Amino acid sequence: MKEKRSYLGGLMHGIGTLLTGMKITGREFFTKKVTEQYPENRDTLEISPRFRGRLTMPTDAEGNNKCIACGLCQMACPNDTIHITSESVLNEETGKKKKVLVKYEYDLGACMFCQLCVNACAHGAIEFTTEFENAVFDRSTLVMNLNEELRMKN
């Protein structure tokens, strides 16, 4: 409920709220500006860490990725952006069969950067990087093999 104020009380309250607003914008006037002058400051560009540029598979210190080829990301994707090929490999020590990732195809051209795949992944095997200069001359180059990229990096 709106409380009833007297004439002078309302006036003082109004001046107080106006000054609060002016204090905030006055502080904002002197803060560091967020504008990035992109092509010139390419080396020192600051992008928010939550920005979704493209999907990658991060590796740990030994160059291993946590992917277990479960296919949850493929199922979570609304655009059919991800295609996973896996095979079963027999573990010599335990004598049990285990799924191993063969090919992780990611179509950047169809991706809508919704992050559902990253949320679906139970092992943190995929994530978005802030790398955003994704322009290419041919659409077929947008289909990337993340697994291959990982091997190339190692």
Add this chain to the structure above:
Amino acid sequence: MFDFSIVTQWIHSLLTSFLPEEVAVFIECLAIGVCILLAYAIIAIIMIFMERKVCAAFQCRLGPMRVGPWGTIQVFADVFKMLIKEIIAIRHSDKFLYNLAPYIVILASIMAFSCLPFSKGMEVLDFNVGIFFLTAASSIGVVGILLAGWSSNNKYSLIGAMRSGAQMISYELSMGLSLLTIIVLTDTMQLSEIVERQADGWFIFKGHIPAFIAFVIYLIAGNAEVNRGPFDLPEAESELTAGYHTEYSGMHFGLFYVAEFVNLFIIAGVAATIFLGGWMPLHINGLDGFNTVMDYIPGFVWFFGKAFFVVWILMWFKWTFPRLRIDQILTLEWKYLVPIGLLNLLLMVIIVVFDLHF
């Protein structure tokens, strides 16, 4: 303190030495007219650039940065674009009034602009009812705005113009009251005289409490007078596209735009002259060394420094507060600013009568 009237006296004696008096005065009038128009254009460009930069800073942006160093050439590019655009004639509009309106607005603005004392001896219009003339001249602008809205044959323009008329005529009142408060303190209306009286302290310090209240009321009313800031509903783009200048294009729109920005500067310049001492340096009684150091800074630096500081405050208002509704605008004026202004005038009279000011 350099007296600029030495220069004007010298030019006058030079011209009269080989020309008859009337011809010399005519040539001087022409030269001064050209100077005023030039200063007007330059200040408009500076104001537009400042508006964009200050607005950007309040919104945590950088503003124009690409055209020229720090975007300084941007406004020139915009002006050039405006100049080469076509002026569209609207069908079923009142052609004569439609074309006349921007010139009335700019005429009022230039007349008010030429009243400002820029530096010592650098006043164009300076006579014993200076402030009276200034308020009268600046309120001609509302006629131009009403004409623009009426003649455009567009309902948005008409609504915008009517809102603008209601707002400007209302706020004229509290602006006049706050100026009157200071006139009570100075007992003169001549602008050069008002500045001279502030040699031993600016009126905002000399008049203390009522002068400060009058200053705040003047800033609010002035902001409403130029249709800016939280009072920009005559041109509220979300409701009325652009208000009274919706149908104008090319340089006719440009004239409205320029007049709006220079009117803002005029409001700030008058506030600087009346309350903050105009071109008068900051003098503190008793500190003679400090006062002589301050005197070395030229008068126009003081004037423009103060005026642009007030402009900055007005821009701060504009980019902080949300737009008011028409009923809120009229409530603020008639239920708050006018009664407070009248009481403030009474308080100032009491202070002057009992000699309680500094």
